[in-house]
Amino acid sequence: MNQTVATDLVIGVSYTLRDRDGQVLDEADESDPLYYLHGHDNLLPRVEEQMAGLTIGDSKSFEIPAADGYGEHDANAFQQIDRSHLPPDPEPEEGMALMADFGMGPQPYRITRVTSDNVTIDLNHPLAGVDLHFTMKVLAIRAATDEEIEHGHAHGPDGSHGHHH
Ligand SMILES: [Zn+2]
Structure with a gap:
């Protein structure tokens, strides 16, 4: 069988x-x-x-x-965070894909915007x-x-x- x-x-x-x-x-x-x-x-x-x-x-x-x-792209998954909350190394750059734990377990995120004070990150799953x-x-x-x-x-x-x- x-x-x-x-x-x-x-x-x-x-x-x-x-x-x-x-x-x-x-x-x-x-x-x-x-x-x-x-x-x-x-x-x-x-x-x-x-x-x-x-x-x-x-x-x-x-x-x-x-x-x-992996869900629809969620506009609310964009977050602006203070630059000091990111590790200093590597220097954040737009388009960079990283892993971090923001309190919900390790997850991938992508940097979409960098200013002198803030970094905007996209927490949507890459897919x-x-x-x-x-x-x-x-x-x-x-x-x-x-x-x-x-x-x-x-x-x-x-x-x-x-x-x-
Ligand atoms: Zn096992």
């Missing part, structure tokens, strides 16, 4: 993510697949929905509108407002280990890449 993608199984996939214009935003090659634990929000919920029921060797292309992916075009191929399906289910994520191709946390 062919196993199909379902909750609590570890799935190995190759994928290509493109924007509306066909530009590649992210990918995992067949030689270096992504392993994830299905049904545990490892991937976008709408991606996991599309994967459910596929079997090894199946490919699928689908589109996820921005609103169901906010982007319609996502996925092509995914199922390369492997296996049962998850108890530890993987407890952790809520996959531990590599055979579940042996364990760790403590």
Whole structure:
């Protein structure tokens, strides 16, 4: 019997993510697949929905509108902050993409404007407002280990890449 993608199984996939214009935003090659634990929000919920029921060797292309992916671009996600709240190094420049923790865990942000006193930052996810075009191929399906289910994520191709946390 062919196993199909379902909750609590570890799935190995190759994928290509493109924007509306066909530009590649992210990918995992067949030689270096992504392993994830299905049904545990490892991937976008709408991606996991599309994967459910596929079997090894199946490919699928689908589109996820921005609103169901990383959200629409939010004008309120722009914030003006005092320059002293940013690390002095590197010198802030417009267009710079950085990571910082503003109290909600580490998140990427982009500097959109710099004055002598203030810096305007854009906290939108880099893929906010982007319609996502996925092509995914199922390369492997296996049962998850108890530890993987407890952790809520996959531990590599055979579940042996364990760790403590
Ligand atoms: Zn773990």
